[in-house]
Amino acid sequence: MLDDRKLAVLRAIVEDYVSTNEPVGSKALAERHNLKVSPATVRNDMAALEEEGYITQPHTSAGRVPTDKGYRLFVDRLSQVKPLSAAERRAIETFLAGAVDLDDVVTRTVRLLAQLTRQVAVVQYPTLTRSTVRHVELVPLNDRRVMLVLITNTGRVEQRVIELPEVVEDTRIAHLRAVLNACLDGCGLSNVPELVADLPERLPLEDRPVVATILSVLLETLVERHDEKIVFAGAANLAGADFSTGLRDVLEALEEQVVLMRLLGETSTDTPSALTVRIGSENPYLRGTSIVATGYGSGDNQLARLGVLGPTRMDYPVTMGAVRAVARYVSQILAAS
Amino acid sequence: MLDDRKLAVLRAIVEDYVSTNEPVGSKALAERHNLKVSPATVRNDMAALEEEGYITQPHTSAGRVPTDKGYRLFVDRLSQVKPLSAAERRAIETFLAGAVDLDDVVTRTVRLLAQLTRQVAVVQYPTLTRSTVRHVELVPLNDRRVMLVLITNTGRVEQRVIELPEVVEDTRIAHLRAVLNACLDGCGLSNVPELVADLPERLPLEDRPVVATILSVLLETLVERHDEKIVFAGAANLAGADFSTGLRDVLEALEEQVVLMRLLGETSTDTPSALTVRIGSENPYLRGTSIVATGYGSGDNQLARLGVLGPTRMDYPVTMGAVRAVARYVSQILAAS
DNA sequence: CTTGGCACTCGGGAACACCGAGTGCTAGTC
DNA sequence: GACTAGCACTCGGTGTTCCCGAGTGCCAAG
Numbered sequence: 240m241l242d243d244r245k246l247a248v249l250r251a252i253v254e255d256y257v258s259t260n261e262p263v264g265s266k267a268l269a270e271r272h273n274l275k276v277s278p279a280t281v282r283n284d285m286a287a288l289e290e291e292g293y294i295t296q297p298h299t300s301a302g303r304v305p306t307d308k309g310y311r312l313f314v315d316r317l318s319q320v321k322p323l324s325a326a327e328r329r330a331i332e333t334f335l336a337g338a339v340d341l342d343d344v345v346t347r348t349v350r351l352l353a354q355l356t357r358q359v360a361v362v363q364y365p366t367l368t369r370s371t372v373r374h375v376e377l378v379p380l381n382d383r384r385v386m387l388v389l390i391t392n393t394g395r396v397e398q399r400v401i402e403l404p405e406v407v408e409d410t411r412i413a414h415l416r417a418v419l420n421a422c423l424d425g426c427g428l429s430n431v432p433e434l435v436a437d438l439p440e441r442l443p444l445e446d447r448p449v450v451a452t453i454l455s456v457l458l459e460t461l462v463e464r465h466d467e468k469i470v471f472a473g474a475a476n477l478a479g480a481d482f483s484t485g486l487r488d489v490l491e492a493l494e495e496q497v498v499l500m501r502l503l504g505e506t507s508t509d510t511p512s513a514l515t516v517r518i519g520s521e522n523p524y525l526r527g528t529s530i531v532a533t534g535y536g537s538g539d540n541q542l543a544r545l546g547v548l549g550p551t552r553m554d555y556p557v558t559m560g561a562v563r564a565v566a567r568y569v570s571q572i573l574a575a576s
Numbered sequence: 577m578l579d580d581r582k583l584a585v586l587r588a589i590v591e592d593y594v595s596t597n598e599p600v601g602s603k604a605l606a607e608r609h610n611l612k613v614s615p616a617t618v619r620n621d622m623a624a625l626e627e628e629g630y631i632t633q634p635h636t637s638a639g640r641v642p643t644d645k646g647y648r649l650f651v652d653r654l655s656q657v658k659p660l661s662a663a664e665r666r667a668i669e670t671f672l673a674g675a676v677d678l679d680d681v682v683t684r685t686v687r688l689l690a691q692l693t694r695q696v697a698v699v700q701y702p703t704l705t706r707s708t709v710r711h712v713e714l715v716p717l718n719d720r721r722v723m724l725v726l727i728t729n730t731g732r733v734e735q736r737v738i739e740l741p742e743v744v745e746d747t748r749i750a751h752l753r754a755v756l757n758a759c760l761d762g763c764g765l766s767n768v769p770e771l772v773a774d775l776p777e778r779l780p781l782e783d784r785p786v787v788a789t790i791l792s793v794l795l796e797t798l799v800e801r802h803d804e805k806i807v808f809a810g811a812a813n814l815a816g817a818d819f820s821t822g823l824r825d826v827l828e829a830l831e832e833q834v835v836l837m838r839l840l841g842e843t844s845t846d847t848p849s850a851l852t853v854r855i856g857s858e859n860p861y862l863r864g865t866s867i868v869a870t871g872y873g874s875g876d877n878q879l880a881r882l883g884v885l886g887p888t889r890m891d892y893p894v895t896m897g898a899v900r901a902v903a904r905y906v907s908q909i910l911a912a913s
Numbered sequence: 914c915t916t917g918g919c920a921c922t923c924g925g926g927a928a929c930a931c932c933g934a935g936t937g938c939t940a941g942t943c
Numbered sequence: 944g945a946c947t948a949g950c951a952c953t954c955g956g957t958g959t960t961c962c963c964g965a966g967t968g969c970c971a972a973g
Contacts, residue, residue, distance in 0.1 A: 264935050277947050282936070300935050300953045340735060350831075374715045378727060386727060390715060396725065396735045398677060472831055474811055478824030486823075487815030494687075494809055601966050614916050619967070637923050637966050916973075922966090929959085935952105942947075 241291070247274065248284045249293055250317040253305050257554050262302030307519035307551065310529070314516050314555050321556040323564045327355065331568050338572065341365070341395050345470060348545065348569050353473025355561045358549035359493065361532075363503060364468040365393045365542035365573070372423045372431070377416040377453070382406045387456055391428065393542065393573060401456050404448045415450065418442070432458055467543060469499045480550045484527035489548075492525050503532050503544045512566070514559050519551040527551060531558045535566040537574030545569070578628070584611065585621045586630055587654040590642050594891050599639030644856035644888065647866070651853050651892050658893040660901050664692065668905050675909065678702070678732050682807060685882065685906050690810025692898045695886035696830065698869075700840055701805040702730045702879035702910070709760045709768070714753040714790070719743045724793055728765065730879065730910060738793050741785045752787065755779070765798055804880060806836045817887045821864035826885075829862050840869050840881045849903070851896050856888040864888060868895050872903040874911030882906070 251272040255263040265278040265285060274281065285303055288294045293309035296302065305313065323331075334351050338344040345362055352360035370391040378386040383406060389397040422434055435454050439447045471493050482489055492498045501523050504515050517530045525548075532546025545566055547558050588609040592600040602615040602622060611618065622640055625631045630646035633639065642650065660668075671688050675681040682699055689697035707728035715723040720743060726734040759771055772791050776784045808830050819826055829835045838860050841852050854867045862885075869883025882903055884895050 262935090266935075278935095279947055279949090280945085283946085286937080296936085298953095298955065300933095300955070302935065340737070373717060374723070376713055376715060376725070378711045378713060380710060386711070388713065388725060388727070388733065390723060390725070390735070396733055398727070398733045400677075475824050475827035475831060478822070478827060485815070487812050490812035490815060494812060599966090603966080615966095616916055616918090617914085620915085623968080633967085635922095635924065637921085637964090639966065914973105916971100918970090918972100919968100921968085924963105924965095926961105926963090928961085930957105931959100932955105932957085934955095936954105937952085938950090940947100940949085943945090 241287075244274070244276070245284045245287060246312075246317060247272075248281060249288055249305070249309060250313060252285075252288075252294055252303055253310065253313045253317070256304055257552055260552065262297055262304050264302035267302075305552075307521065310518045310551060310555070311521075314518070314559075318556045320514070320563060321560040323355075323560055327561075328564065331355075331565060335568055335572050341393060344569065344572060348565060349470050349472040352545065352547060352561065352565050353471075353476065355565065356547045356549070356558050357473075357476050358547045358553065358558065359471055359473045359476060359489075360545070360547055361469060361471045361493075361499060361503060362545040363500070363543040364470075365395065365536065366467055370395065370542070371425055371427050373425075375416065375419045375423055375457075377412050377419070379407075379409050379412050382408070385412060385453070387453065387460070389457070389460060397460050399456050399460055401453055404452055407449055411446070411449075415446070415453070419453075428461055431461060467500075469496055469503070471499070471548075476549075480552075482527045482550060484525055489525060489528060493548075498524050502530055502548065503546055504530075514563055515546070516555065516559065529553055529555075531555070531562050533562055533566045535570045535573075537570050542573065578624075581611070581613070582621045582624060583649075583654060584609075585618060586625055586642070586646060587650060589622075589625075589631055589640055590646065590650045590654070593641055594889055597889065599634055599641050601639035604639075642889075644858065647855045647888060647892070648858075651855070651896075655893045657851070657900060658897040660692075660897055664898075665901065668692075668902060672905055672909050678730060681906065681909060685902060686807050686809040689882065689884060689898065689902050690808075690813065692902065693884050693886070693895050694810075694813050695884045695890065695895065696808055696810045696813060696826075697882070697884055698806060698808045698830075698836060698840060699882040700837070700880040701807075702732065702873065703804055707732065707879075708762055708764050710762075712753065712756045712760055712794075714749050714756070716744075716746050716749050719745070722749055722790070724790065724797070726794070726797060734797050736793050736797055738790055741789055744786055748783070748786075752783070752790070756790075768798060769795060804837075806833055806840070808836070808885075813886075819864045819887060821862055826862060826865060830885075835861050839867055839885065840883055841867075851900055852883070853892065853896065866890055866892075868892070868899050870899055870903045872907045872910075874907055879910065 248268065251268050252263050255268065255271065265281040269276065269278045269281050285294065289303065292306055293312060294303040295306050297304060331351060335344065335347055338347050345364055349360045349362040370393045372389065373392045374390040376388040378388060380386055380400065383403050385401050385403065387399045387401055422438060423431060426434055438454065439450050442450055474490065474493065477486060477489060492502065502525065504517065512534050515532045519529060520526045522528060522530060528548055529551045530546055530548050532544050534544050536542030547562055549558065585605065588605050589600050592605065592608065602618040605611070606613065606615045606618050622631065626640065629643060630649060631640040632643050634641060668688060672681065672684055675684050682701055686697045686699040707730045709726065710729045711727040713725040715725065717723055717737065720740050722738050722740065724736045724738055759775060760768060763771055775791065776787050779787055811827065811830065814823060814826060829839065839862065841854065849871050852869045856866060857863045859865060859867060865885055866888045867883055867885050869881050871881050873879030884899055886895065
């Protein structure tokens, strides 16, 4: 049904439309890409492609525009991820290398990605539950309050102020800290609940209320941060583009963590580092936008996801290349620290 | 020059224009506000107001629109801050009360303010330099690395991984931690540099290289975070409004920390908690927008600023009321924790 | 000083014609 | 059988014209 030339025509249509943002006609197509056939032939092919639903015309007597299905075919079979230039790679490297802590890594990453793709970049903070405990700290603030600080192997720090049920002197706090660390150091965060389950019972009776209070806050911290923070950058890049769904909806989605999370998508369990591309109506919300995302993190320990959001009419090969490259570099940085 | 009725006319023009977004004519004015004079009289007053530069007409045969100067007069003399409704106050209170840490307070605040005003809200993180040290923690990660965690009285936590120049066993780290805390606990952050200046000299010779490394990172942390993080929310509210300067510019400014900082403005040293209103061309960048901002923080210890950014044509009394109320509640929350 | 009246201005919308890119179809050509 | 050239047709976009009416400034009367 779709011979090679028809596919070539589709590819040409996508490429032209992406670069010009105007419906592309048979004549322009025939001459700009050396298809070696006449416009009339191209027209026939276009009619076939339209029949199959890969392209459509906004109105009679206008050129053709790819449909979501057309983009899908293009991404799956007609294009290949475009690697970044050496200069771009160097830029990424130096930009990310300057990061001082996890927060900084994430901030720099999201900005970098936005600038590189000229789209909106979205980065999810590394997931706590897949991290391991590097240290638990209890800092006495006064005799009824301590601050709980949880440090993970990804450099993330969570803190909570805890109101104690009774006055506790510092030496007891220090002891509890040692107990907690002995119990949790190096363990995966997801294992924490079971590890601390019988902790109160193993301690002297008088310590139990205090420990119970601390543990409840600790567990709460783990649970609350389970659905992770997401940040975005590059909203200014939306100003030019036109979204079928309206700019407002896009901006609203960007500020809604939950929606953004859904858009980034779950890591497919088998190949988490593969690029996910969701085109237009394939998206749960925001039917008018496309998303290119991937997991990132050190080794096979996928931590979170990052990606780019833009109009359906985007340069997929370039965007995919940028997302993939940035994900790799960030993973590298995180592994090193 | 400007008698009471002319001022009343100006006030009416501002109010009508803000609510309708259309140039307001003499006839509509005369009937909607009971000015008890005829349209012709109003026209004379309008001519005078235009002469003085308080209003202008987009083109001949159109109604009048306030100028920046007109808004300024309105804000300064013709309006009063509109207090929030009881329901709104309750909403603020309950919404902010649920915050678990400083990050959460800031995030909730910015969202709340955006929702309340239907504009873009901007909140600066509490300034480190005005805070005091509550605790310094050194956490051994391995024998060549420690994590420095700095906890302030505002609940803020800064962390840095430090590469040590030599292998240091945990007991020495613990000792250094005690020394640092003895030296810094409770001190203002701005005093830290001088306080630690002679610290290496007071320690045994063999500790000095390690201490020097740690201190350099500590000082670096203080300096780097001096110009503070700023977050915004409510960008979706920009979608409806039309900015003379273009939506793109506004979005770009929002993502540029430095610009945003300038827009929020420095705390005027005398009355930091006063509302600052910058209208249109009074702004350093973004001439087409207005900003309502104020300092917040506990007591006379002003910590940072928050505010709202919107089109020049905004409802100043309501916006000012919201900004003031939110600032007060946040200050209260911060003082309590 | 205020007011009613009046001539004037000009932006914006409706109606209209025109252009041209692009199409589908058909007949001819390799 | 596939490709191509030619041609009639469609229709969105643009430019033109025209008209309306909101709004103004000015003037003379109250």
